[in-house]
Amino acid sequence: VEMIRALRIARGSATKAKTQAINAIKALVVMAPEEVREQLRELPSVKLVGTCARFRASRIVDPISAVKASLKSLAVRHRALDAEIRELEDQLDDLTSATDPLLRSRFGVGPDTAAALLLAAGDNPARLRSEAAFSMLCGSSPVPASSGQTKRHRLNRGGDRQANSALHRIVMVRLRWHETTQAYMRKRLAEGKSKREVVRCLKRYVAREIYGVLMVRSERR
Template sequence: MMLLGVDPHKSTHTATAVDPASNQQAGSLRIEANLAEYRRLLTWGRRWPQRRWVVENANGLGRHLAQWLVARGESVIDVPASATSRVRQLTRGGGRKNDRIDAAAAATAYIHGDGREVNVDDHTTALALLDERRVNLAQARVRTVNQLHAVLRDLLPGGAPPQLSADQAAALLRTVRPAGESEKVRKDLARELVTEIRALDKQLAENAARMEELVGASGSTLMNTPGVGPVLAARLVGRVGRASRFATAAAFANYTGAAPIEIASADKARHRLSRSGDRQLNSVLHTIAVTQIRMPNSPGHAYYQRKLSEGKTPREAKRCLKRRLADHAWRIMIADERRIKHQLPQAT
């Protein structure tokens, strides 16, 4: 088996063949980042019938090439840039760096156990794209509403209420009788902003409906959990991907930043709040926790009240609930993944 390490850049990619038995380089090729050069790279790689491509940062600059190779039946491994950096530091040469060395370092990192297999883009990628789009739409809506508030402050005594919808703003504008040219311009601008908000609201609704459709098609049962709607379920599935990449629920909780970190103490074991981990997933767990706390009949509400009765503060009890929800979400996603895996042979 020949390992073909790839160091991707925006305009060029460099591949180096490394024999895993001897860790010796057997050749190298530099190509431009275009489809014709991709085919030349694949032709070069086919000189080794038993081969495996090892792409550094296959979810970043190497994503297009990695997906192109996977779509043509090639075995592709993703290796993080941190792993190739460690290899360079530990090899002879004092951490010298160039594209050919980086490509070989990616292959060597895989030999040492780093890396994961790259799969064809599926519903997970689609949900991640929809989630990113939703974040951008929500930020655009916040900016537009803030602009509308600024205009309404100059048109209405005291301005508009904090929670302002497009319909409320339109109703307020109907009460405005412009007295001069500047007020006419302000009212026209406010009308334009209301139109933009309505368009953004429609796009957000369509985005949520598409998320719900894809979450259902993916076979996920996360929405059966109280407080988890299509948006939160889509964010969990899209950002986590395969839950089986986490060996335990504790590993997943650590990844989300929901697991407390033990700190050194001479007297007894102490822990502090984790500030690391995926903050987007941490935000999802926080939202679910807050929602369940407000639902009297939910399991999270009962757990939260039990922790309060044990003497914990509301903040501490909420952190405990987030940790419990991280375990629950991991178990649900693992169960979904296994069920779908068993159903695949029947579907084919």
């Protein structure tokens, strides 16, 4: 699990740096001389980076050459970070598959979501007394918010937010591609539930499913 944590930290750092690089490129385009701005401002991000990376790094003799040199530097950095992120994601893919192949086999569980859930559970998932405890850990357990005759629950803002985000992404994937999940959504909407309420229910169900998978790994150790 600590190996997964290290890779996720490196990936997160590279992702932030990549975002900073593209934001800096776009900011430079806005303040660039008209000649450069006209060439770049309508380009989507991928083409923008590619175009900037092809600029010639000639001597800096005027504002245009200075901006082009800066844009080229940022674009080259962006591409290098993109390659680094892909390599780290491949390593995470291999490591999470080796650590818990059953977890990775669940519908909608990719390398990053598996990593977040494995880190939330830790090296000893058996310490979690029940699936309710795991759900609380992930911030997917319902919080009562009833008033009078109205019985309802609200969003739980506690718990491990990265694990909660992982559950949310799994639910979103299943809502798009998983027929049983889609049918559940239609059923609960017909009963008068809001989409947000149904998503919270689904996250709770996914947490229960993931807990069972993690316990299988714990028993095999």
